[in-house]
Amino acid sequence: MAVGWVAIASGKPAMFVLGIDDGAYTYELIRKTKEFVVAFPDERMAKEVVYVGTRHGRKCDKIIGSGLFVQSADKVKAPLIANAVANFECELVAIHRPGDCPLIIGKVVAAHENVNAGVRRLYTVAAGHKMAGVRPVNR
Numbered sequence: 001m002a003v004g005w006v007a008i009a010s011g012k013p014a015m016f017v018l019g020i021d022d023g024a025y026t027y028e029l030i031r032k033t034k035e036f037v038v039a040f041p042d043e044r045m046a047k048e049v050v051y052v053g054t055r056h057g058r059k060c061d062k063i064i065g066s067g068l069f070v071q072s073a074d075k076v077k078a079p080l081i082a083n084a085v086a087n088f089e090c091e092l093v094a095i096h097r098p099g100d101c102p103l104i105i106g107k108v109v110a111a112h113e114n115v116n117a118g119v120r121r122l123y124t125v126a127a128g129h130k131m132a133g134v135r136p137v138n139r
Helices: 025-033 043-053 064-065
Strands: 006-012 014-020 033-039 086-096 105-112 122-126 130-133
Touching: 014 033, 014 086, 025 033, 025 086, 033 105, 043 064
Parallel strands: none
Antiparallel strands: 006 014, 014 105, 033 086, 086 105, 122 130
């Protein structure tokens, strides 16, 4: 699942917080398995990210349909996205509901960084699934 709401929740221990819709299949799987992976895709994966972010996992296999490649994780059962900028294996710590969107908090139990210096993280930069990589600002 492509999650737009991801933030660092803690540095020590390392944790992420994700905002995921109630009806998302990913939310159901995280509640069931108590684990997940946060992957930062490379900017060349924009088409694949839009594909997985605009389809429901109950209705199709998004990995096969998107053309993304996965690999086994070290500590959790959820797969890593091959060639991503980074993958973080997480164990569920808590689910909070401050409003209409559940917030998933996970502790990082393993981290994987792409050693290729040419990969750049993909970001959502505007409405309508507009995505881009990050470039240095020239002053």
